[in-house]
Amino acid sequence: EKEAIDAGTTWWEGDLFQGKPDWKKLHNYPQPRLTAEEQAFLDGPVEEACRMANDFQITHELADLPPELWAYLKEHRFFAMIIKKEYGGLEFSAYAQSRVLQKLSGVSGILAITVGVPNSLGPGELLQHYGTDEQKDHYLPRLARGQEIPCFALTSPEAGSDAGAIPDTGIVCMGEWQGQQVLGMRLTWNKRYITLAPIATVLGLAFKLSDPEKLLGGAEDLGITCALIPTTTPGVEIGRRHFPLNVPFQNGPTRGKDVFVPIDYIIGGPKMAGQGWRMLVECLSVGRGITLPSNSTGGVKSVALATGAYAHIRRQFKISIGKMEGIEEPLARIAGNAYVMDAAASLITYGIMLGEKPAVLSA
Template sequence: LKDNGFFAMIIPKRYGGLEFSALAHSEVLAKIASRSATAASIVAVPNSLGPAELLLHYGTEEQKDYYLPRLARGEEIPCFGLTSPRAGSDATSLTDSGVVERGTFNGEEVLGIRLNWKKRYITLAPVATVLGLAFKMSDPDNLLGDDEREDYGITCALIPTHLPGVTTGRRHFPLNLPFQNGPTEGENVFVPIDYIIGGPKMAGEGWRMLVESLTVGRCISLPSNTSGGARAGLAATGAYARIRQQFNMPIGRFDGIQKVLARIAGRTYITEAGRVMTAGAVDQGVAPGVPSAILKYHATELARQTSIDVMDIHGGKAICLGPKNYAGRGYQSSPIAITVEGANILTRNMIIYGQGAIRCHPYVLKEMQAAADPNRERGLEQFDDLLFRHIGHALSNAAGSLVMGLSLSRMTSVPVDGPTRIFYQHINRFSANFALLSDAAMLTLGGALKRKEMLSARLGDVLSYMYLASAVLKRFEDQGRPAGDLPVVQWACRHLLYQAQEQMHGVLRNLPNRWVANALRLVVFPLGRRYSAPSDRLECRVAELFIRPSRTRERLIGNTFLSHPESNPLAQLEEAMVRTIELEPVEKRLRRAIKDGVVEESTFGQQIEDAVAAEVITRAEADKLIALDKIVMEIVAVDDFDSTELGTKAKPLHRAKPHIKVAPPPGSDEDLPPATGTDTGTAG
């Protein structure tokens, strides 16, 4: 990884890096993740929230010139320490400290910081050579010259891990995934003040630096890793459902399997569409705070659901861990992505809508700024103007919601025609509904809305589903509207918009002001909840696209690692699927011959020989069937181990003596009473 520049994707070429675009960076991570979640995690960290990202945006020229070339060459291995035992989701509650003082460093007396920290869950910490550290800095002796400022707050610095007092090397074992992750501690570590990222002038700016950098990381790292894993799961499961036969037919032909496979395909399409669109926004210079939170939550959640569905279709094959199991570890490790870079419960309940409600509203933020204007006359004038425009905006949304609800979204103009037109119209309608519900929630709840987390989460879901539906439609347009993809696009849009409808219903059911809620229901759902989830027929059409080679399948899983069948189960599955379809007519002739009694039911090998003798199949066809069966049996095989291989030692079973004494046969010596005074030794 170091030798081939995988740690240098975001570093500019002038420092020896690759200077990839956000989309290219995302594609690389997604492909790695389709083969190894461990490798993808190792590559993701140096290219997201870490020393390189922070140095690029905030570092001094001296820091950039020293560290960036070394990071690009892999001479320095970076990590970033934020989370600590007392500061998890609430990163602002850091107890890690740095006190400004004078001390000796490399034999010279310098102004510096005395650091103490205790961090955990830090990826690459066990092998890192440079630690990006977030801590709370204070200057009790005013050595920095600001007499009015003692507590500076969160600050970020670069700490070489070889310094005295720094402890690294121990590892966590996150859900059996062996990527380098572990704790780090520092006790009385003294570093010069210039080790602050950006120099002394950036003291106390750490939280802003982290929030701005985390936004980009959320857009790229986790969505790319989960998308790559989902694509691998789709490729493997579609092929497996085609080659695995039960009741003399591929399991992928059963309705129950098709429903689950359609979910996997639809969710993968949604994740891919969101990943590409949001990475494109980053490349256009946008720091998409709300979209990054949407994508982090939904990409990881969809991937978790996909991993469950992959396990269900594979059945026992996915249960037994070992080298032959390509599904179990993905399922086992899915909570890792759910938890990191903002736990999903926090992201859904507080961040998505909490960030977007004010920031994205056309008037609320401006109204707040006008109300806080120290020039009272000017503030009142601006506030009055904004308020009346806000009222007009709300009335327009109410009228639009009612008209579009009565017309089932038909009474709205959209920029496209064709089979996807109706989805654009539904998004327009739901956008008006969402804006109306947001205004009503803020008006009736005020500041209490932020404490109504379940209500906020539902509003965030509506926003998220519309964003992802827009991404799905954009992907379809960008790829030239391929007709073969339409079933998957329809499934994705129907699923997302149905979920949006149900979450709006949840908002109306739980809005505390019932009079307002009932009035809003008449406007938002004048004809009731008429939008339905994907139909059974549509799900069967979607599933059929992924149990055989198709252009749709190629487009969706095209960047998945599918080479080297000798060592890659996914490549082996692809090969087996193609051969299975090629030999399907031969298998049908063989089954017909068995049914008609021409070939007797027996072992597979004997059936093949009997079929050749009866001229049902040719010898060449028989050889192909035997070769295919060998591959299929290798694929469906599971691992087994000797007890010693599992680190245990077999012990003989201990058999306890019975508690009930069995009567001896009549006339035996044991039937005689014991002699007086003799100890019988009987165990009770």
């Protein structure tokens, strides 16, 4: 609990929650700007991805993105906006990521979710902050190329996304791995609502780790730990899908029982055993502060555009219905909410660009 309280930083919202908002300080923050490279990505690959996305086909015919769109997203490194260039990623700013997701969300919510999740809290983010050099060198270039599809499994049927209550377990023990006896973990988990899990090639897994024989030389109860598990590992179950809100993005359960993996599969290696809670709370605010507001804002902008246009061309009693008071008022609310949401999304992304980790704002 103390780690959760101490995680993140307090920014301008601290003034707001104290009841003393400094509006001058807020207005003095400069408007975030895109670099030439980021603008070119928006004008080129993002526009093309939007053109390729037929939302009716995605939602009613395929229940998935078409294969050519998947290939295009991988080729142009849409899943690597947060990955550093040294590993083959785009290394875009938080503001650029937000603009990309808003654009995609206005065309297809499934497309935006599919791109947003790998660029949020998950293997890529955690590896860059906590991974060993060997883990970074192996996984990050593969994630950047789309050769690996990541997911992060936290949510469980009993605990939801409350990491402190997850029942999933790992036990430090010796076991056989590729014909040799090695120090490892025997994992058992049951997760659900995990985006990209049905097609993932690498599974980020949160579980509670114990070391009853003290093979790591420390405490018996090590606590929440995060590991990367290739989904080809014997005993890993993926492939089934949920259908949340009748929106067919790739989301589903994953399970494993007594799955043995080497201890080096812990993100950051054995020294990071039991540090999973800190990893999650330190990184969650950044990903959550970009992906969720951006996808929502893109959706409401699209709604504002479509509703306003329809209210102009739909006529009744020889006038556009958009000129009727009963229609003007909700149209004004929609437009106003779109501006407010865009401003809020821009504010939080600017804070992230300044190095803040706005846990309260993102929540």
